[in-house]
Amino acid sequence: MAAAYVQAQKVDTSGTSGGITITLTAGNNVYVWVRAGGTVTPSLSDLLGNTYNPVARDGSNNWPLAPDVDTDTVGVYEALNVLGGATTITISTGSSVTQRHVAVEFSGLTTSTAVDKAALTDNQATTTPTSGVTASRTQADEMLMGCISSSGTSPVFTAGSGFTKALAETTKSAVEWQVVSITGTDAGTWTMGTPDPGGAGNVTICAITTLKAGSGAANNQIAWIKA
Amino acid sequence: MAFTPTSIPIPGRTVQVSPPPTVFGPVPIPNGASRADFRVDRTQFLDPASTVQGVMEVSQDSGSTWKAEGAFGDHGGIPASDPHDPPITDFYMLGINLGDPANNNRRARLTLTVTGSAFVTSGGSVTLT
Numbered sequence: 001m002a003a004a005y006v007q008a009q010k011v012d013t014s015g016t017s018g019g020i021t022i023t024l025t026a027g028n029n030v031y032v033w034v035r036a037g038g039t040v041t042p043s044l045s046d047l048l049g050n051t052y053n054p055v056a057r058d059g060s061n062n063w064p065l066a067p068d069v070d071t072d073t074v075g076v077y078e079a080l081n082v083l084g085g086a087t088t089i090t091i092s093t094g095s096s097v098t099q100r101h102v103a104v105e106f107s108g109l110t111t112s113t114a115v116d117k118a119a120l121t122d123n124q125a126t127t128t129p130t131s132g133v134t135a136s137r138t139q140a141d142e143m144l145m146g147c148i149s150s151s152g153t154s155p156v157f158t159a160g161s162g163f164t165k166a167l168a169e170t171t172k173s174a175v176e177w178q179v180v181s182i183t184g185t186d187a188g189t190w191t192m193g194t195p196d197p198g199g200a201g202n203v204t205i206c207a208i209t210t211l212k213a214g215s216g217a218a219n220n221q222i223a224w225i226k227a
Numbered sequence: 228m229a230f231t232p233t234s235i236p237i238p239g240r241t242v243q244v245s246p247p248p249t250v251f252g253p254v255p256i257p258n259g260a261s262r263a264d265f266r267v268d269r270t271q272f273l274d275p276a277s278t279v280q281g282v283m284e285v286s287q288d289s290g291s292t293w294k295a296e297g298a299f300g301d302h303g304g305i306p307a308s309d310p311h312d313p314p315i316t317d318f319y320m321l322g323i324n325l326g327d328p329a330n331n332n333r334r335a336r337l338t339l340t341v342t343g344s345a346f347v348t349s350g351g352s353v354t355l356t
Contacts, residue, residue, distance in 0.1 A: 012320065098309055
């Protein structure tokens, strides 16, 4: 089975937690692009009992980069092989901050260690921010998930070439996706109608995470060759 | 004809601890609207020992059934705003998906469940786009 985008839902609010309502299909993977307006350590859970682990966070995990020039917390959290049904994904931050999160459901991904490569870059005062380029993927069939978070007041996000913007975004964050089938390196690119103003405390964070398709994709390819 | 964005006021009231929840709305959604921004003043919700759970709900059948479209939790006090953004003075939920724009029977509401101390809100608005 090839990797595919299923849906996206979001929450754009403030408080010590934000809740995304979503109806999940059993067996899929869910990725939550977390953007909290402060220095916090988010924890995620849902009503179905799925487990969400951070697979990439600024300053740790797969993005061991210099601290951001602002105080936002961003990260990608993953739930593999989810239990299906209607649920609310709750992002808890402890401190009361802005909560701008996007959850994306994908099908056809491997249900163990799906994250392959990742990159993150802080951009300032540009209308064409980028995640930077990943190392080469370990397999051809993957899903690219690009994420953006801007401290601009009205950023207006447009997905980069080859990407499709997920159908849910907040006032300051969004997700894009792309299915790839040849090996290579990748970068998440965006166009912004209004850039962040630059200077102290202003930043547009772009990230990319590549996600491995399940072994079914290879099986499908073999069947096609035989035909 | 394209939908003209509009704002519907929400009257002020006391948010009681009991019986929960306090319901703001329902607000009828005019044809053509696809998104809503819901805001209710929180400047008097200041007791740090108090908590609030907010749920934004949309009905497609004139209020017979409701579906949650987002939620938040908080304690009393004013949340930290993003750098360079204005202070946060409202409970808010932005960009709520209202469903089928041709459905005459849509409604939206915000429910607040509070523990601790009741407080007074000056109300707010639902902005439809």
